[in-house]
Amino acid sequence: MNNNDHQLDIFDLLPALIDLKGKRIVVKYGGNAMVDESLQKKVVDDIVFLDLIGVKVVVVHGGGPAISEHMRRVGLKPEFIHGQRRTDNDALEIVEMVLCGKVNNQIVKLINSHGAKAIGLSGKDGNLIRARKLIREVINDGNFDPVDMGCVGEVERIDSSIIEQFFKIGILPVIAPIGVGADFEDYNINADVLASHVASSIEADTIIYLTDVDGLMLDQDEPSSLIRFIDAPTAKSMINREITGGMIPKVASCIKALENGVRSGMIVNGTKDHTMLSSLVFPGEVGTMIRAGL
């Protein structure tokens, strides 16, 4: 089924919109959906409309291609290990500048220009995100070897009090994935993972991952293979099998959020029109909904 078949007529949606009122939703926004300007506008329209009808939205974003692009501009070479950016101190400086000084700013401005009231945050603001160095291991000749990813961190604790205060005064938080250590070191955090932590810290109703595919599909080339509903244990068992590549951190983080009390997760295509809103008001028709299970 094609998203575009849905007319977003107010009064068809009214009962679903009434149900959404007061809900808490974390949107992980990144990748290609963030690059195209006209797509950006539609995602932001969805966000602003949700805000208008009383949904409490938090946006967590990544940096995408802009980081690598700027790194190259200053003569640094992007390097990835198993899909995660190795971030030395020089890289980190660029990562933060792009994330906080460019991407975050831009999303905030776009949301505000459409009539909501957003404020950009990184983990440094109000000690929002406490992180620690992430130790990854790779299998090497049958051994697990730790790999130094540099300034890449994992979340230790989210202080959601600021998000709660923002909700109370009608401000929509837009969060860049930078955390601070007990040692006051900065860490770059995977945005998919961060979104999951943020969602459980605010006891979100739904976490939405915007991707560039229509959802979990058994066969990427076969639209009819889209999984409309799936429970978390089943989804978990599909990781590294049917679920591969960039979809893994999204699905794994989504499952983690469900295990920590978030009620449902959505994998939706952020490169198509208004799929985020559609997925909320037409669950099962747009995107894949992951539920906690039996």
Next chain:
Amino acid sequence: MNNNDHQLDIFDLLPALIDLKGKRIVVKYGGNAMVDESLQKKVVDDIVFLDLIGVKVVVVHGGGPAISEHMRRVGLKPEFIHGQRRTDNDALEIVEMVLCGKVNNQIVKLINSHGAKAIGLSGKDGNLIRARKLIREVINDGNFDPVDMGCVGEVERIDSSIIEQFFKIGILPVIAPIGVGADFEDYNINADVLASHVASSIEADTIIYLTDVDGLMLDQDEPSSLIRFIDAPTAKSMINREITGGMIPKVASCIKALENGVRSGMIVNGTKDHTMLSSLVFPGEVGTMIRAGL
């Protein structure tokens, strides 16, 4: 008199501290005071202590040398016209990245690591700063010629409601000098001027300009020539005469703030120990206090 002669003993200061409680103070922080790390720590100590005793502090910062440095890194050539950076679109991207993604972040983190709760803002956050293109003129062959400064803006309106909300929930705002136009263009704004606008928008009691000299001096080489108190009209008459160079925008902005209801202005040396706090508790002994006049 040397600042360092002042022992900042709690109980000597107590009556002055009691008087400060509940006051609103805007601090313009920039230049060299921002570069040296141990100086930074002292300025931040002052800010955190003021926050602790119930002073409502707003920090407005510039970018200083970091902007030019990063521009050069990406192959752009910094260009200044009468002390103001000409900012084309390419430059603006760097300006924002450095201001919001590096300098602002750093100040926020430093303040938070000392125990207060700061959040960084630019004019994009919550539509804080509405700006418009600044038209400057230079005298050219006896004619006033407009000069295109690029994306350099002047303040049209400060929406101080967010600052007020932050004050209520105990958050200290740290503001980067980026504004947004009605046309949703971004503008780089002079931080000295912005501080003045912010101060009048919140009806501040005091605006403090941190510089690298001890205050207004008739003779820079003669410490005894420091002016301890001056009224705004007198200060105004000294602009372009005794007051020159980088001191001009500070003093002019400070006078503007006084004309718009701010009660007093301070020009203090941010490169010496705890001069900000000292200037507040020992007015007349540290820095120059500018008062509205008769």
Next chain:
Amino acid sequence: MNNNDHQLDIFDLLPALIDLKGKRIVVKYGGNAMVDESLQKKVVDDIVFLDLIGVKVVVVHGGGPAISEHMRRVGLKPEFIHGQRRTDNDALEIVEMVLCGKVNNQIVKLINSHGAKAIGLSGKDGNLIRARKLIREVINDGNFDPVDMGCVGEVERIDSSIIEQFFKIGILPVIAPIGVGADFEDYNINADVLASHVASSIEADTIIYLTDVDGLMLDQDEPSSLIRFIDAPTAKSMINREITGGMIPKVASCIKALENGVRSGMIVNGTKDHTMLSSLVFPGEVGTMIRAGL
């Protein structure tokens, strides 16, 4: 232009909806729009959607044909003088029972079943409407003769504090046109006039009269004669000339509201689809907007 041409697509409307947020709107609901059940549902959809997006709505309703019908059932004969129901004590008992025990209840239930939280009020609730006996005069042989309309009242004072409290706790008030005198007599009040008083008491942004024609028309049979915008003085001068019959109290009450500070008035066709919402988001395209004038 036909109302039905408007697709009420959320994202076309978004900027207009953002503007509506927080506005205060009084809706006079009555006549035929109230009789047909499917029309009722659409009017209520509009009301519930406005409530959802943060508009503060008050509904004021009349009783329409239901009153006369029930009077006949108990053997009373409805009697009208210049379009106003003569209401003796026996009639008043029926009027109140129908207004409060049937019509008001029904509107409240319909609104609540669609997801908002309405509470029905008459002027007796919390002393909302203080009224006094209305003295009308008719021209008789060239003399003005007072006519005893019975228990028909005019508004002396609205105590809007309850409406304000309802707004604060998210309750939508639905008001039946019964007032109470200083003498504790009950009075039936013209609902068009009451809506005007309610609107000025809460400093409403807009008052909307739902009728069964498309707006003010110079020629009822000629759709193109619809007046899209008109100022209050011009409208006033048309009363008893182009404006006749049941439209007179609506337009006169609307003008009165504008004179007492309400910002705009709308005359819209409540028997067509979603004209109320359309008139708010497409002013000039649906219904007639009356503005205070120069």
Next chain:
Amino acid sequence: MNNNDHQLDIFDLLPALIDLKGKRIVVKYGGNAMVDESLQKKVVDDIVFLDLIGVKVVVVHGGGPAISEHMRRVGLKPEFIHGQRRTDNDALEIVEMVLCGKVNNQIVKLINSHGAKAIGLSGKDGNLIRARKLIREVINDGNFDPVDMGCVGEVERIDSSIIEQFFKIGILPVIAPIGVGADFEDYNINADVLASHVASSIEADTIIYLTDVDGLMLDQDEPSSLIRFIDAPTAKSMINREITGGMIPKVASCIKALENGVRSGMIVNGTKDHTMLSSLVFPGEVGTMIRAGL
């Protein structure tokens, strides 16, 4: 002992009044106490005084003779099965009109005219009372046969949030016994039973049933047989034995309230002077107090 022997002197009562402050009391008002106008005034005086000294009062009322009277007026024949009115759709229309448009209005107005601030509610207002069809059975030839009572309902759920909000803003709720089903059908509910549900939903301290006898009496003709205190289990065992007729639903509902956490119940004579207040300040001297038991 005669109630009238009590002088309601303020200062004799002061300690008892101080104890009442802040208590929550549900008053079931109906029957003959509601018919006589001078008795009404006294009951309302008691209610308004309790409100004045800070007691949180809720009034739940029935319709009494007014319903049957109006039904006859429109040619409907009242019909009762085991003391409960069979209510078909035609009857229900009249029941609602009389309850909400006449009886409720009148009580609200009377309370307000004495200086308190009451608002009338039915189960439709703010979805206060969710009901479902009541299935009753009668013994017929030794079998239990279900009897169709028509639109008679039983309480499924009370949403007391509106009552709580009214308490906070100083409004006294007066509740008519109409509920709404999940199917949006209206239901007539027994007011004695409704009072019990309301009382437990707000964790009332006391529920008071106003009747036309002095309390529970072993012999109606012998004043000295009045039971002053009784515990719930004992009272329960007396149902259908010493307790008969119209007293049964009152006592049974009262016991139900006690089982659901209400602290005490009173059966008092609403046709005598100020018995409600007297029963509260002279427990054991006026009316019968039912207590939860050991």
Next chain:
Amino acid sequence: MNNNDHQLDIFDLLPALIDLKGKRIVVKYGGNAMVDESLQKKVVDDIVFLDLIGVKVVVVHGGGPAISEHMRRVGLKPEFIHGQRRTDNDALEIVEMVLCGKVNNQIVKLINSHGAKAIGLSGKDGNLIRARKLIREVINDGNFDPVDMGCVGEVERIDSSIIEQFFKIGILPVIAPIGVGADFEDYNINADVLASHVASSIEADTIIYLTDVDGLMLDQDEPSSLIRFIDAPTAKSMINREITGGMIPKVASCIKALENGVRSGMIVNGTKDHTMLSSLVFPGEVGTMIRAGL
């Protein structure tokens, strides 16, 4: 007319009590009414009942005979000049100890034991009363000679914010007439005068002076000469003529309060039963009511 003729039946009084709700009343309590224990109890009953029905009461008290008595006990000789106690430093110590450590405590305890929540204050608490040395003059050989009254003060300023905060949290303030100077000296203040200042600082509705006569009387021995209503200018013209002795400061202070916005003043007999409450509910029948005038 004798006060005791009034039955303080709750329901006779109800309309008057409703009117009192929310009013602000300052009671000057002192002299003989304070000495007799059973009279104390009645005055306190009145105060507690007023508090119960939502009247905002402030009690201001004097010290009466207890001060002189204790002074004599420690060997000091009470000395009066024109009715005012000369208060040297030794005397002041005793004055404060008796006022704050005995009289105030006792009133507070009595009020609390009857069920209200009172807190005792002197001018030292929360800087409530700022005073300055009172300079009095006596006519001596035709000259005005200043007399040194010692530590006797006049009110410079009342900081009513604490009283307002107490009102908000349901606490009844009981104030002893001690003020503090800018020099941090303590001053004894005339309680009649203080009551007047307190009343105007909180914009009281009524100030009540409890005395030991029935009100203003043209002939103390002739009950029928009691003045029931009088306006302030007339009362003023009677000072030093019909009004003499200890009544002068009461009437003069009362007039001062009326000139500063208090709506009415009462002079009532605190040695008779419940005259304070009676004077409020039966104005014109008990005590003398002084009104601001035409």
Next chain:
Amino acid sequence: MNNNDHQLDIFDLLPALIDLKGKRIVVKYGGNAMVDESLQKKVVDDIVFLDLIGVKVVVVHGGGPAISEHMRRVGLKPEFIHGQRRTDNDALEIVEMVLCGKVNNQIVKLINSHGAKAIGLSGKDGNLIRARKLIREVINDGNFDPVDMGCVGEVERIDSSIIEQFFKIGILPVIAPIGVGADFEDYNINADVLASHVASSIEADTIIYLTDVDGLMLDQDEPSSLIRFIDAPTAKSMINREITGGMIPKVASCIKALENGVRSGMIVNGTKDHTMLSSLVFPGEVGTMIRAGL
């Protein structure tokens, strides 16, 4: 180590001060520290500074020598049994006058003159302290004989709601050790013991006993014998052995507070400069800290 070695430089202390913010501290103030005026000023400086930085302070005080002195002045003979004043009715009158009308007043005034906002309370204010007669026993010929101490009481219950309300509105409570019985008798309470009850009733972080020695010392004449940290069980075992005389009630009360949830206790020398503040910011260096134990 000598207290005076500590420079109370703001910025040395900053981290410790940040930690103190929001803490709750009960200070028992009495004895010699209260007599010397210049010492008083320093203790009050500490209190006012703690208040300034957001610490919630409660002061509980005793009466010290002033009571005995005043008793002698009125011809009463102070009498002590095992260190506790026997207080007959005559003595109690003096005790209250001195405690509430002299000592409490003075502390309140001193605190307020330094810029905080204190209000004095005794147990009578707002029913703060409910007490009952204390029965003590002495060993007499091998028997335990009860001794009548007169109006000496022990704490039955602290109603801390007033303290909490004072905290909320920024008022610092200063409490005199007078309680009231269920029988409305007044009781004199040991201030050391009262401080402990107050501390546990507000779940204080720290209770501080100001004494005239440097802390718990194994040898009073040997400064180096000062115990810096001790746990409650160890301290308990030292009572009547190493801990003797006036230190016993302090240590015993402190232990009791720890057993009831207070986190730490301090025994510090109130006769030296700023030892209270020093003990909080330099724990282990000034005074003895008693901790709950393992």
